[in-house]
Amino acid sequence: MKRISLEPRPQWQGKMEELGFNYHTIEGETYWDESACYAFTAAQIDRVEAAAQELQRICLRAVDHVITKGLFDQFSLMANYIPQIESSWKKKEPSIYGRFDLSWDGSGDPKLLEYNADTPTALLEASVAQWHWLQEAFPDADQFNSIHEKLIERWKTLLPNLPQPVYFACVKESDEDFGNVEYLRDTAVQAGFKTQGIFIEDLGWDAGKSAFVDLENQAIPSLFKLYPWEWMEEEDFGKYIPGNVMRVLEPAWKMLLSNKAILPILWELFPGHPNLLPSYTSVETMERERRGRPYVIKPILSREGANVEIRDGKNVLKSPGSYENENTITQAYAPLPDFTGNHPVIGAWIIGEEAAGMGIREDKNLITTNTSRFVPHYFTEE
Helix, strand or coil: CEEEECCCCCCHHHHHHHCCCCCCEECCEECECCCEEEEEEHHHHHHHHHHHHHHHHHHHHHHHHHHHHCCHHHHCCCHHHHHHHHHHHHCCCCCCEEEEEEECCCCCCCEEEEEECCCCCCHHHHHHHHHHHHHHHCCCCECCECHHHHHHHHHHHHCCCCCCCEEEEECCCCHHHHHHHHHHHHHHHHCCCCEEEEEHHHCEEECCCCEEECCCCCECCEEEECCCHHHHHHCHHHHHCCCCCCEEECCCCHHHHCCCCHHHHHHHHCCCCCCCCCEECCHHHHHHHHCCCCEEEEECCCCCCCCCEEECCCCEEECCCCCCCCCEEEEECCCCCCECCEEEEEEEEEECCEEEEEEEEEECCCCCCCCCEEECEEEECC
């Protein structure tokens, strides 16, 4: 695994915008960064792919364990959503996608930091943007990236059983969320679905119909939402979701995997697993088991690195955020690699149940936040 400095392509901004990637620069700061890339060997890519596939397997085992044993208290869930989770799992409601965030420097075993299982972003850039970059920058190389094709095939498997049209929703005033949602919507259209766009703020509830409706008061049969389940719970309309006939993607059982409370459960079920980090529900257990070795404290529902705290025995590094009062878990510290002051985290994508590609975000800080940059990658046989 190498970080290579490059000269960005001429007029790269316009090329990205032609792909619908309009948020390549956010608030004047570089987000898509092709002044560098990461190079891998085919054997290294095989290792990332195998790790993602294995993590998906054990994560599904963990979901079944939580539901079978009724371990919901650890997840800070609203009680009326628990039957929704149980029902969606029992019905085997399908998932579209997810992203494992991994710490890895190209040697040894990739380590799971967390699973973005409900509302992962950086999809358009991992799928389309970096593939187009590859064709110009390294046309003789390859890339771990079958995301686009697998998304279309995944939607095709859902055609017989997912009511149409499928509404695609995100919040207003977020170019990044809108770009990701519109890309997913496009893959659904290519698979044969009828679709509609809607903003979360425009979702309505019709008591007479007992249905969620759009601005034209038409019932919404299926909803893909790039909006966290825990935020859906807190909305005024949230109380109407449990038991409603509207199909929701990602399904309710993904609430368990997007919650960091799943990390101690994974470690309990698969202690010593090469792709897992020791994780516990309390600082006391971590310090007893790890005997002073560095660890991280994470709020179970935090996003974009907010309120994450690294303790190495001498210093404490903590990111700001709005999750200060949430329940937390502890996880052994797996430092991100250091490439001349740049710290990459590998996002390994799962489409359906299959590993499908990866994207790399890097940060100058040890904690990856919403200001991290997306850096493309390629691999060769050697």
